[in-house]
Amino acid sequence: MKYKIIPVTPFQQNCTLLWCEETKQAVIVDPGGEPAILSKTIDDLGLTLVKVLLTHGHLDHVGAASKMARRYTVPIVGPHKDDAFLLETLAEQSARFGLEHCTAFVPDRWLDEGDTVKFGNVELQVRHTPGHTPGHVIFFSESTRLASVGDVLFAGGIGRTDFPRGDYQALISSIRNKLWPLGNDVQFIPGHGPMSTFGEERMTNPFVADRT
Ligand SMILES: [Zn+2]
Numbered sequence: 001m002k003y004k005i006i007p008v009t010p011f012q013q014n015c016t017l018l019w020c021e022e023t024k025q026a027v028i029v030d031p032g033g034e035p036a037i038l039s040k041t042i043d044d045l046g047l048t049l050v051k052v053l054l055t056h057g058h059l060d061h062v063g064a065a066s067k068m069a070r071r072y073t074v075p076i077v078g079p080h081k082d083d084a085f086l087l088e089t090l091a092e093q094s095a096r097f098g099l100e101h102c103t104a105f106v107p108d109r110w111l112d113e114g115d116t117v118k119f120g121n122v123e124l125q126v127r128h129t130p131g132h133t134p135g136h137v138i139f140f141s142e143s144t145r146l147a148s149v150g151d152v153l154f155a156g157g158i159g160r161t162d163f164p165r166g167d168y169q170a171l172i173s174s175i176r177n178k179l180w181p182l183g184n185d186v187q188f189i190p191g192h193g194p195m196s197t198f199g200e201e202r203m204t205n206p207f208v209a210d211r212t
């Protein structure tokens with residue numbers, strides 16, 4: 001599996017293309033905005049988009065999901081249904097944050113702990129990781145040792161829990177009990193900012209390092 005990070009929106013959200021090298025089938029994780037740039041990247045790389053994947057329901061992660069799904073006639077997959085309340089209020093979110101208007105939508109498939117998502121010869125594992133939002137999920141490629149973790153964990157930081165239905169203890173538990181067991185060698189793409197590894201964060205992250 002290969003990947004390319006495309007920062008979008010004024011929040012510089014790390015929209016990520018993942019694709020199968022053999023079949024060129026691709027998924028796009030968290031298309032938060034700027035669909036023209038995303039489409040150009042997909043076309044320039046010669047990829048066939050087969051799914052839109054969402055980690056959680058915040059506007060900067062889902063703003064272009066409907067547009068991309070319609071343009072390529074592909075399903076929207078994820079997040080967990082506990083984020084339905086966020087997807088129902090996208091119009092209000094876009095007005096509040098001054099971002100391009102986004103209408104409410106319902107994904108074609110909700111995800112849950114233990115689910116898998118397939119494209120080409122690639123299989124991603126799904127973990128339900130509440131805390132930043134109640135319906136947050138992450139995607140993990142066991143063979144590539146790569147995780148797409150949305151706003152659960154950042155290099156040197158963790159997701160905010162001061163948004164509606166945020167839960168600090170749940171977030172810490174998600175990181176320690178759902179992410180760390182995947183392995184210290186796993187590289188992760190966070191929702192914002194640079195990549196890191198779980199092992200590095202277990203040593204140095206001021207919020208969730210093993211010694212804290
Ligand atoms: Zn978020």
Ligand SMILES: [Zn+2]
Pocket residue numbers: 013058060061151191192
């Ligand atoms: Zn975010």
